[in-house]
Amino acid sequence: MLLEVDTIRTSYGISEVLFGLSFHVAEGEVVGLLGRNGVGKSTTMRSIVGLTPPHAGEIRWRGKRIDGRPTYDIARNGVGFVPEDRRIFPELTVWENLDIARRASASGEGWTEAKVFALFPDLERIQGRKGGFLSGGQQQMLAIARALLGNPELLLLDEPSEGLAPLVVADLRDQIATLKEQGLSVVLAEQNLDFVLSLSDRVYILERGEIRFEGMPGEVRGNSDLIERYLTV
Numbered sequence: 001m002l003l004e005v006d007t008i009r010t011s012y013g014i015s016e017v018l019f020g021l022s023f024h025v026a027e028g029e030v031v032g033l034l035g036r037n038g039v040g041k042s043t044t045m046r047s048i049v050g051l052t053p054p055h056a057g058e059i060r061w062r063g064k065r066i067d068g069r070p071t072y073d074i075a076r077n078g079v080g081f082v083p084e085d086r087r088i089f090p091e092l093t094v095w096e097n098l099d100i101a102r103r104a105s106a107s108g109e110g111w112t113e114a115k116v117f118a119l120f121p122d123l124e125r126i127q128g129r130k131g132g133f134l135s136g137g138q139q140q141m142l143a144i145a146r147a148l149l150g151n152p153e154l155l156l157l158d159e160p161s162e163g164l165a166p167l168v169v170a171d172l173r174d175q176i177a178t179l180k181e182q183g184l185s186v187v188l189a190e191q192n193l194d195f196v197l198s199l200s201d202r203v204y205i206l207e208r209g210e211i212r213f214e215g216m217p218g219e220v221r222g223n224s225d226l227i228e229r230y231l232t233v
C-alpha cells in the first residue's frame with residue numbers, strides 16, 4: 001500500500017477536527033475525498049504532509065510511519081501537495097515560480113520544465129508573466145506544475161476545480177487523467193461531484209471528521225440518498 005491513514009485524530013488547538021479518520025491509497029490509484037465545507041478534507045491533507053500533524057493514530061507511507069516527520073521530509077519521500085489557496089509567488093514569473101520548485105527538489109530526474117510545459121501548454125506561453133497576473137486556471141496549473149517538479153509519487157490536490165470556469169475545469173480534468181495514465185497516484189478533495197466521480201477509482205465521503213462512506217464512483221453517482229445526506233448544501 002502506498003499511503004495508509006490509520007485512525008488519525010487532528011486538532012487545531014483544543015478543537016478536534018478529525019475523529020479517528022482512516023483511508024488508504026494504492027499505487028496508481030486516484031482517490032476522491034468528498035464532503036461539504038468544513039468536514040475536514042483540507043485538514044486530512046494537512047495531516048498527511050505534516051502541516052497539522054495528527055495527535056493520535058498513524059500515517060504510513062509504503063508501510064513506514066511518516067506522522068510526526070517534518071513537511072520537507074514527507075515531500076522528499078514523494079508526497080506532493082497543492083493547497084486550496086495555491087500559494088503562487090505573485091511577484092515572480094511563471095518560469096521563476098517553477099525554477100524555485102525545481103531547485104528545491106531533491107532529485108534532478110523525472111519532471112522538467114519541458115515536461116510540465118508539454119502537459120500545460122498554456123504555461124509555456126505565459127512563462128514570463130508574474131504570478132499575480134494569472135487567471136485562476138493558470139494559477140491552478142502552475143501550482144500543480146510546481147508540485148510535479150518535486151517528482152511526487154502521490155499528489156494531494158485540495159479543491160483544484162474551485163472557482164474555475166467549466167471549460168478550464170474540463171482541461172484540468174484531462175490533465176489529471178493524463179497524470180493518472182502516467183502512473184501517478186492522486187488524492188482529490190473536491191466539492192465538484194462530477195469532477196471527482198469522473199476521475200476517481202474509489203471515493204470516500206467525510207462528515208464531521210470521519211469517513212461515512214467508501215465505495216466506487218458508480219455507487220455515488222445517482223444515489224440521491226447519499227448525495228442528499230452528505231453532499232448537497
Ligand SMILES: Nc1ncnc2c1ncn2[C@@H]1O[C@H](COP(=O)(O)OP(=O)(O)OP(=O)(O)O)[C@@H](O)[C@H]1O
Pocket residue numbers: 012015017035036037038039040041042043044084
Ligand atoms: N487553522 C484553523 N484553526 C482552527 N480551526 C480550523 C482551522 N482550519 C480549519 N479549521 C476548522 O476545521 C474544520 C475542518 O476544516 P477543513 O478546512 O479541513 O474542512 P474542508 O472539508 O477542507 O472544508 P473546506 O472545503 O472549507 O476547506 C472546520 O470546522 C474548520 O473551521
